[in-house]
Amino acid sequence: MISTDLPISLSRLHFPVTALGPGRRVGIWFQGCSIRCPGCISADTWAAIKPSSTVGGVLAAIRPWLATADGITISGGEPFDQAGALEVLLRGLRAESAGDILVFSGYPLEALHAHLSRMRGLIDAIVSDPFERTATQSLRLRGSDNQRLTFLTSLGRHRFAAYQTSRDNSDRHLDVAFDEAGTVWFAGIPDRDDFARLNAWLTTQGHCVATSEDKSCR
Ligand code: SF4
Numbered sequence: 001m002i003s004t005d006l007p008i009s010l011s012r013l014h015f016p017v018t019a020l021g022p023g024r025r026v027g028i029w030f031q032g033c034s035i036r037c038p039g040c041i042s043a044d045t046w047a048a049i050k051p052s053s054t055v056g057g058v059l060a061a062i063r064p065w066l067a068t069a070d071g072i073t074i075s076g077g078e079p080f081d082q083a084g085a086l087e088v089l090l091r092g093l094r095a096e097s098a099g100d101i102l103v104f105s106g107y108p109l110e111a112l113h114a115h116l117s118r119m120r121g122l123i124d125a126i127v128s129d130p131f132e133r134t135a136t137q138s139l140r141l142r143g144s145d146n147q148r149l150t151f152l153t154s155l156g157r158h159r160f161a162a163y164q165t166s167r168d169n170s171d172r173h174l175d176v177a178f179d180e181a182g183t184v185w186f187a188g189i190p191d192r193d194d195f196a197r198l199n200a201w202l203t204t205q206g207h208c209v210a211t212s213e214d215k216s217c218r
Contacts, residue, residue: 004056004092008085011045011077012185013058015065019175019188021102021141022159023070026062027187028089030077035106039133041143041195045077055085059092066093071100071159080105083115090122100124100159106131109148116152124156125149137192140167 011031016024032048033040040046053061066072072093079086086103093101102125105112109128116123127141127149135144140163142149149164151157174188 004054004059004088006055006085006088007051008053008055008058008082008089009049009051010053010058012179013062014175014177014187015062015069017073017175017187019173020073020075020104021071021100021163023099024068025099025102026065026069026072028058028062028072028074030074030079030082030086032081033076033078033106034081035078035130037106037131037133040131041190042076048081051085055088055092058089059096063096066097066099069097069099071102072097073102073104075104078106079103080107080112080115087115087119087122090119094122100155102127102156102160105129109150121153124153125151125160133192138166140165140171141189143189 009031011029012027013029014027017027018024020027029042029045031045033042033046034048036046074086074089090101101123103123104127107128107130109116109126112126112128116126127147129147132144132146135146137144139145139147139149141160149160151160171189172191174186174190174194176184176186178184
């Protein structure tokens, strides 16, 4: 039996997430990313901070959501930068949920081979490869077209085959959430420059807008 006492560093948990895969999903964002793609919209998740929870603590926190969730999306940050904790978390999720599991990674699929062999059967579908801001963006679930959606189980193929296609209007939505500190954050794959347009519009309305990396409003 694997201990769930393993420390894990997370950015946030959220339910329901509807913009990162089919149905109402539990969203788990890892904290810390060593890849650091230029133009990444999640730069607030780059810093590798001291773990504040354990895998068991995370499972306990999301347990009430798992009963009604259609699936789980794990993103970041870079989940495979904490591969040990990721594996234990996946084993716990598999044991407690019949939903599909989608993982986003900025590593090329080939670089994940050893991890994915060890985690065989635990991930249903993966979106791999780094974000490239000069690449076109036309594919569902992807911020740039160099990124690949790969099915790793039959459940993954069943749930995500419809995402192996071009983006359409149904992809043009984001989940919006407010945390206890009043910070607004978004889940989903925005169109290129969506945030710049939102920023420009809010500024014309007299608001000051800053991301967690840009402290210009303080
Ligand atoms: S791998 Fe993901 S979180 Fe990391 S820099 Fe690239 S896009 Fe951002």
